[in-house]
Amino acid sequence: MSPRGAACYRRRVPKAPLLAPPGPPTISFRWDGAPVAACPGDTVASALIAAGELATSRSAKYRRLRGPACLHGGCGTCLVRVDGRPNQRACLTPVREDMCVEPQNTYGGLDPTALVDQVFRRGIDHHHLVVYPRIANQMMQGVARELAGFGELPDAPPEDVAAVVDHAPEVLVIGAGRSGRALAAALTAAGHPPLVVERRAATALGGSDLPARLLAGVGVFACYPQERLWAAASEQPPVLHRLRPRHVVLAVGAHEPTIPLANNDLPGVVSARGLADMLEQTGRKSSARVVVIGEGARAELLASTLAAERVPPARVRKLIGARRVKGVQLEDGKILRCDLVALAPDPAPAFELAAQAGAPIHFTGAGFAPVVDADGRIAAGPAAHPLEAEGAQTAPPPPWTLWAVGELAGATTPAEIRGTVDRCAAALVRALAESPDPKDSHARA
Amino acid sequence: MTARTFVCRCEDVTLTEIERAIAAGLIDVEEIKRYTGLGTGPCQGKECLSALGRLLVARNLIAPAALRPFTARPPVEPVTFAALAAGATEHPEEPSP
Amino acid sequence: MTVAMGRADTPLPADVDVAVIGGGIMGLGLAYHLALLSGGKGKPPLSIAVIERSYLVSGASGRNGGGVRMQWGDAGNVRLMMDSIELCKDLAQQLGINLWFRQGGYLFLARTEAGERRLERNVQLHGEVGAPTRLLTAAEAQAIVPQLDVAEVRLATFNPEDGVVFPWAFVWGYAAKAVERGVVLRTHTSVVRVEPLAQGFALHLHTGEVVRARRVVNATGAWSGALNRQLGIDLPNRPHRHEILSSEPLKPFLDPLVVDLSSGLYFSQSTRGELVTGISLPDAPDGSDESLTLHSSLRFLTHLSATLTRLMPITAAMKVLRQWVGPYDVSPDGDAIVGPSPGHPDFIQVCGFTGHGFMMAPAVGRLLARWLALGEAHPMLARWSPGRFAAGGVARREDMIIG
Ligand SMILES: Cc1cc2nc3c(=O)[nH]c(=O)nc-3n(C[C@H](O)[C@H](O)[C@H](O)COP(=O)(O)OP(=O)(O)OC[C@H]3O[C@@H](n4cnc5c(N)ncnc54)[C@H](O)[C@@H]3O)c2cc1C
Ligand code: FES
Numbered sequence: 001m002s003p004r005g006a007a008c009y010r011r012r013v014p015k016a017p018l019l020a021p022p023g024p025p026t027i028s029f030r031w032d033g034a035p036v037a038a039c040p041g042d043t044v045a046s047a048l049i050a051a052g053e054l055a056t057s058r059s060a061k062y063r064r065l066r067g068p069a070c071l072h073g074g075c076g077t078c079l080v081r082v083d084g085r086p087n088q089r090a091c092l093t094p095v096r097e098d099m100c101v102e103p104q105n106t107y108g109g110l111d112p113t114a115l116v117d118q119v120f121r122r123g124i125d126h127h128h129l130v131v132y133p134r135i136a137n138q139m140m141q142g143v144a145r146e147l148a149g150f151g152e153l154p155d156a157p158p159e160d161v162a163a164v165v166d167h168a169p170e171v172l173v174i175g176a177g178r179s180g181r182a183l184a185a186a187l188t189a190a191g192h193p194p195l196v197v198e199r200r201a202a203t204a205l206g207g208s209d210l211p212a213r214l215l216a217g218v219g220v221f222a223c224y225p226q227e228r229l230w231a232a233a234s235e236q237p238p239v240l241h242r243l244r245p246r247h248v249v250l251a252v253g254a255h256e257p258t259i260p261l262a263n264n265d266l267p268g269v270v271s272a273r274g275l276a277d278m279l280e281q282t283g284r285k286s287s288a289r290v291v292v293i294g295e296g297a298r299a300e301l302l303a304s305t306l307a308a309e310r311v312p313p314a315r316v317r318k319l320i321g322a323r324r325v326k327g328v329q330l331e332d333g334k335i336l337r338c339d340l341v342a343l344a345p346d347p348a349p350a351f352e353l354a355a356q357a358g359a360p361i362h363f364t365g366a367g368f369a370p371v372v373d374a375d376g377r378i379a380a381g382p383a384a385h386p387l388e389a390e391g392a393q394t395a396p397p398p399p400w401t402l403w404a405v406g407e408l409a410g411a412t413t414p415a416e417i418r419g420t421v422d423r424c425a426a427a428l429v430r431a432l433a434e435s436p437d438p439k440d441s442h443a444r445a
Numbered sequence: 446m447t448a449r450t451f452v453c454r455c456e457d458v459t460l461t462e463i464e465r466a467i468a469a470g471l472i473d474v475e476e477i478k479r480y481t482g483l484g485t486g487p488c489q490g491k492e493c494l495s496a497l498g499r500l501l502v503a504r505n506l507i508a509p510a511a512l513r514p515f516t517a518r519p520p521v522e523p524v525t526f527a528a529l530a531a532g533a534t535e536h537p538e539e540p541s542p
Numbered sequence: 543m544t545v546a547m548g549r550a551d552t553p554l555p556a557d558v559d560v561a562v563i564g565g566g567i568m569g570l571g572l573a574y575h576l577a578l579l580s581g582g583k584g585k586p587p588l589s590i591a592v593i594e595r596s597y598l599v600s601g602a603s604g605r606n607g608g609g610v611r612m613q614w615g616d617a618g619n620v621r622l623m624m625d626s627i628e629l630c631k632d633l634a635q636q637l638g639i640n641l642w643f644r645q646g647g648y649l650f651l652a653r654t655e656a657g658e659r660r661l662e663r664n665v666q667l668h669g670e671v672g673a674p675t676r677l678l679t680a681a682e683a684q685a686i687v688p689q690l691d692v693a694e695v696r697l698a699t700f701n702p703e704d705g706v707v708f709p710w711a712f713v714w715g716y717a718a719k720a721v722e723r724g725v726v727l728r729t730h731t732s733v734v735r736v737e738p739l740a741q742g743f744a745l746h747l748h749t750g751e752v753v754r755a756r757r758v759v760n761a762t763g764a765w766s767g768a769l770n771r772q773l774g775i776d777l778p779n780r781p782h783r784h785e786i787l788s789s790e791p792l793k794p795f796l797d798p799l800v801v802d803l804s805s806g807l808y809f810s811q812s813t814r815g816e817l818v819t820g821i822s823l824p825d826a827p828d829g830s831d832e833s834l835t836l837h838s839s840l841r842f843l844t845h846l847s848a849t850l851t852r853l854m855p856i857t858a859a860m861k862v863l864r865q866w867v868g869p870y871d872v873s874p875d876g877d878a879i880v881g882p883s884p885g886h887p888d889f890i891q892v893c894g895f896t897g898h899g900f901m902m903a904p905a906v907g908r909l910l911a912r913w914l915a916l917g918e919a920h921p922m923l924a925r926w927s928p929g930r931f932a933a934g935g936v937a938r939r940e941d942m943i944i945g
Contacts, residue, residue: 076487149815222519348495367495523861533848
């Protein structure tokens with residue numbers, strides 16, 4: 001029987017629920033063969049965590065149980081199989097009645113972690129693992145190949161017909177989070193409604209301030225300065241969007257990096273920010289014992305939002321638990337029991353698109369960020385690749401002006417975020433007034 | 446305890462493995478990425494790159510001003526071949542000037 | 543186990559017997575084999591230095607698809623690759639590092655009559671040389687890769703000895719073993735000027751250091767023209783950007799590397815489970831050194847995706863994880879450029895390997911080292927002579943170059 005098949009027939013013990021629903025659940029979907037109740041605002045991840053189902057896969061090398069962590073589309077360990085499609089991000093996938101969600105790479109509940117921990121106490125050096133003799137080496141490679149890979153081939157190619165759409169907006173705003181929405185509102189008020197592109201589905205956005213021109217469920221995946229366009233796509237239906245804007249505002253926020261602590265990968269170790277946002281979006285209330293690990297005002301704030309105890313990382317010896325996190329052991333030996341550990345690191349700006357657009361990138365102490373001026377303007381040109389020949393032909397300057405707001409522009413508190421939005425909106429409106437769009441941007445979009 | 450302290454969960458890269466790479470003389474993020482596999486999984490470095498940067502700076506292996514990220518390769522998030530195929534023209538157009 | 547992958551602060555001797563410029567697979571494979579031969583048969587040991595501008599695996603050797611095959615259209619190349627694959631079989635044990643060499647075969651698909659004829663000729667030729675390639679019908683090809691849409695496939699060939707590798711580990715393995723045997727490996731250092739001396743050359747480094755070498759090997763691949771021009775060596779190889787991508791990793795589903803002859807599409811599955819795939823862009827311009835740019839393009843993604851999803855429809859629901867670019871070092875007649883340079887016999891080329899230098903490197907490193915250290919001839923060396931272009935009228939022998 002295939003590992004997936006085996007998992008589908010497994011009898012499962014219901015876990016204690018961790019997050020209370022905002023109202024009676026009206027949706028039911030299948031997780032690993034068993035029904036899970038959910039509410040309309042839920043993502044697969046929020047519904048699973050609510051139900052106490054924290055593990056969704058096993059890791060490739062150490063065979064550790066893993067589950068949703070960043071709750072923000074950024075970490076890649078919440079990948080599940082949904083209706084025969086592998087590697088769907090549970091934290092970005094809205095729940096639908098009757099959907100079939102399956103774990104990946106788990107081999108029907110076999111638990112090899114203890115064995116791996118025993119044999120590879122000091123870790124696995126995959127470059128020098130079982131190199132000799134040749135026959136053993138070949139066997140090892142065969143086993144490694146079977147264990148690697150997240151998920152199996154899709155059941156079928158997508159049914160929807162793929163399409164391509166071109167857009168030429170005057171202003172493109174990437175991201176409909178707090179800063180993207182505020183900026184869109186300011187520009188709209190000034191008579192320049194921007195096109196806003198957001199990778200989360202519209203149902204997962206909530207709020208009453210959604211921009212008028214919004215492409216939701218569409219992720220901007222690259223800037224190609226040499227081709228003078230930005231590219232975005234949705235998965236279902238498969239649509240490619242080519243965007244040729246005059247101004248681009250990056251409102252893409254920040255990633256929540258991990259904090260290197262022993263056992264920081266256990267299911268139930270999540271991002272504090274991701275958890276707080278998830279509760280806000282779904283209207284769920286946490287009934288779990290949560291410990292926040294982090295330092296500074298932001299961690300403090302998140303801990304109070306989550307009604308959690310907070311400890312600084314330096315005081316933590318390790319996280320404890322086997323199939324899920326059970327507690328935090330402190331350096332003095334004391335153990336804080338909990339159901340979830342919420343990490344509150346300093347966020348790392350999502351600099352990737354800016355870098356592709358040629359922005360100079362620097363290290364902020366927490367992560368990497370583009371260099372911006374007071375208005376959020378980024379002086380970006382097509383940067384020569386370090387390995388390119390000297391004097392390589394560089395493309396002409398890009399046809400857009402690049403801006404950043406919010407966390408990407410260095411803001412951390414709501415007031416600072418608001419400040420970056422106000423300054424950027426004012427500067428953008430001035431720039432638009434100085435060089436109006438030759439064509440009607442609405443007609444072109 | 447560093448053998449189960451994860452810096453990159455996608456590719457199961459632990460602090461021990463990073464330390465092994467550093468001991469081998471690697472301090473450039475591009476080299477550490479390639480030797481350990483860090484940042485090459487589904488998240489493409491969103492979770493681990495800054496953690497690695499902090500670690501190198503904290504250990505005085507590189508000055509913060511000299512630290513650069515590894516190349517932010519497209520796509521910044523996974524995209525299906527189906528959607529991409531829709532953008533093909535029979536004869537791929539010349540790159541714009 | 544420690545690894546020696548070169549350092550920016552490795553002390554360099556002022557004088558060496560052989561200086562290799564470029565720490566890609568060619569430079570390091572050669573240095574490793576030279577070090578193995580050095581001091582043998584009553585000869586004094588050679589002092590060898592390798593100088594690499596960036597980190598190891600920064601060049602084409604760190605950016606390729608890792609395909610290894612003996613399915614070529616010319617007997618010389620088939621024999622060379624049979625040697626190389628033989629060497630690969632226990633190379634992991636010799637280098638003490640996992641190379642993830644997996645012999646899943648190469649499956650070539652022909653969709654045109656011309657392609658069909660090429661494959662038929664190959665099988666005949668391979669039979670004569672002793673390579674186990676066989677002809678397959680479309681249905682037999684589909685039995686090997688069930689997800690293929692073979693409606694347009696007229697004929698296929700399969701060789702089970704072909705396969706894929708994890709390229710980076712070769713470079714690290716050669717480096718570590720070369721260093722263990724006394725080779726000096728300096729990384730993050732570029733050779734900015736080559737000055738001919740009465741005996742040998744002086745290499746001026748960007749650090750201000752100077753290394754004198756009796757013989758110099760130009761193993762800088764796509765960047766070799768810049769150094770050659772300094773010595774007035776005029777060779778016709780040119781850099782050419784080649785794009786490639788990998789998908790999200792999935793459980794093993796694809797054993798061979800598949801090549802569609804008509805479109806130049808190739809794809810294989812790595813040990814980690816990623817689909818690694820590239821294609822030739824029909825109208826990609828030939829570059830000069832000056833136009834070697836390494837930017838990724840949407841044009842490549844869309845063209846590849848359309849071709850791939852037509853041939854292998856299930857891939858439509860898979861996702862691209864990462865795309866990148868590397869330089870091909872294209873030689874106009876499809877043959878590599880290896881040996882003494884015209885006018886500078888002690889400046890030795892090992893360049894022009896287009897899109898297949900990685901798989902040839904194990905055999906090339908060995909045969910070139912034997913020639914350098916022992917004066918031993920090899921039939922391919924005559925064919926690869928850098929002097930052949932000046933003589934004019936070089937015939938193109940190979941038509942199985944992909945990408
Ligand atoms: C996308 C792609 C896919 C490919 N697929 C395959 C495949 O499937 N199978 C296969 O066999 N081959 C493949 N190839 C080809 C293969 O990668 C190359 O032929 C091979 O790696 C060439 O090795 P090299 O050592 O000559 O070059 P490189 O690896 O490029 O090494 C040259 C080195 O020289 C250094 N250098 C340059 N100038 C200087 C200087 N002045 N001073 C010091 N150092 C300098 C560079 O930094 C570089 O590291 C592919 C290539 C590409 C780009
Ligand atoms: S990507 Fe979904 S939890 Fe991180």
